[in-house]
Amino acid sequence: MNRILILLLITILTVSCSKSRSDPKRVAVARAGNVFLYHDQIPRMIPPGTSPADSAAIVHNYINRWARKEFLRQKAQENLSADLKIEIDNQLEETRSNLVIYQYQRQMMLERMDTILTEAELEQYYLDNQESFMLNSNIIKALFIKLPAETPNISRIRLLARSNEQEDLQELESYCYQFADKFDDFNEKWVPFNRLSVELPQDIPNEES
Template sequence: MNKVILIILISVAINGCKNNDNQEKRVPVAKAGNEILYYDEIPALVTEGITPNDSTAAIRNYINKWAKRELMFQQAKANLPADQRIDIEKQLEETRLNLIVYEYQRMMMLQKMDTIISREELENYYSVNQNNFVLTSNIIKALFIKLPVETPGLNRIKSLARSNKQKDFQELESLCFQFAEKFDDFNEEWITMDRLSLEMKEEISNQENFLKRTSFYETSDSISVCLVTINDYRLRGTLSPFEYVRDDIKRIIWNNRRIRFIQDLENGIYNEALKENGFKIY
């Protein structure tokens, strides 16, 4: 074994200086049952900077793993019942067929399928399929701030958080940048009320009533103060805002296109085969 590994190490050193165009005869390295491991099948385990001892250990480990796997495979192949082997071969052939077909379909989609989805198409799908976009959770647009209880000017921050003025928001951002543990502005996106509850670490038992009567909320413990300003909300059971489901609609339209493209591709190949007598039923 050590002699073989030494030969491999020398070969690596020599081949590193040779032109790859000059390929020598394959060199056997190990044999397990009827299978032979060749030098060119061993991955690049010897890299620059690795010590000779580490190189030897890496190669020996690879050869031993290869031998164990190969011997186990040969043992299993020799002892499995014939019907199981036939079933495995069928599964392998089916997997091979599916993989080749999948890669071809993917290649054709990349080359020929239209992937541009306009806002008009998104909005039209939303309008026609509104029954599919009913909210199952309460959602909000909100501002969430978490501060240490001893934050300087805490009352000023609370006052700014209640304000709708842009200049007050800029001052609030500046103060929170200095003192806040968290400052999450969710006013440009919809989030679920459940997510806000997780942020606050507080369970809100009746979210609907809470949202209907609350625009500003404060909760605290001995360490932190959480401030929430709710600027908009939608209740479960009502229609989702377009912006909230836009990405979902985009995925639906894309997937529908993909299905139609593959169906058209299959039908085109099938019809061409019929026309060219490349398919017949006996």
Template sequence: MNFKGTLLIVILIFALSCKNKSVVEEKPLARVHNKFLYKSEMKSLFNSTISKEDSIVVARNYINDWIKKQLLVQKAELNLNEESKDIEKQIEDYRSSLLIFKYKQELIKQKLDTVITSEEIENYYNEYSGNFILNFNIVKALYLKISKEAPGIDKIKRWYKSTDAEDLSRLEDYCYQYATKYDDFNNSWIPFNNLLIEIPTNIGDQERYLKYNTYIETEDDLYYYFVKINEFSLKSTIQPLEYAKSKIKSILLNKRKFTFLEELENSVYNDALNHNEFVIY
């Protein structure tokens, strides 16, 4: 019987054994020297939705991986010196660190106040604004890409520059119907370079251009491109609060976590000290 057939029998036996709890003796599926793999160890691999073919693949991969692991462990046992094999302390240290980490994460989830107010963000920004310097130019912009076959381009040139609500409404209706791209980036700050990638133009001195130009109009063989720069902030200047907000929120939350965990450790220590749970010799 080939390996695939053997695996299929194993899986069928396993399925039957789940329904019949009276199986007395469990036969191994594989052996490496004195180590055995039993079907009960593979219980979590299968569920009611997995197909017969997939079950065969999963079982084969698991058995092969188990064999390779046992062979490597035995090679390591044979070839490493006693000092190298003395890993009990490392295992205990890892277990302790993992338990502590999980405990701390659970307490953070249960007890840490993760709400950062706008006032906290603004206060931090005002105190440490020098830490938030732009490394590149950013803009708030409106970007249009419209096929040269679309009608009414002259109207677009007027509407996208307008501040009149009715003109902007007409522009939006038009773009939903004809524009290949129409994006105001949710009125968020974006790197100017990201915008320039979208349009066929070459702007050498970005800072000078942004200072003296509000619009970009260009074209290629297929499309017209229109950009309206609503706001800009230049490289090497302080980031706008709105742009720095998410980073500040992350900083404040991490500070709050650090303080929470530090207080937790001190509390555990002091509580144990008060109850004579440890002795320092």
């Protein structure tokens, strides 16, 4: 893996010059504008037994997608109006506050509850304190994959996405890092629904259905 990344570092970083400097304590593998992508930021996405050539292709595709996305983000940041930037900052802060409050309330609830409480008692506690669990925006757990229409073997990806087997999930990750425009797995944590909705081609009229 390290050999692959070093080769990519040579081929990607030497094509551009800039006064911006990377963190000398970390290994930079790519740069988009003044933003660097470091070795420790790349997910562990190479399944065991993958050939060196396939491993290099997987990592290279991931870096290319990162660079395109980062350049687009920088371009959008440059061209957004001041009012829109303020609106986005406000939305991000509200979402962050909602998640912090939710996690704090959940932690406090767990700390105060005795471990021998029955399901009925837990349900009653929730019914008696529903206002404490209300969020200002919807949250979701999901696996989100965005693929180009011409992606090969899309049916295979659908099958892997429905599987709970670890080997299938590793194959899915490897496949998505090669072909997916977007791949987010937040099945284990709650995230704001609007993080997902901005990626959808059309609005969802009823987020709670």
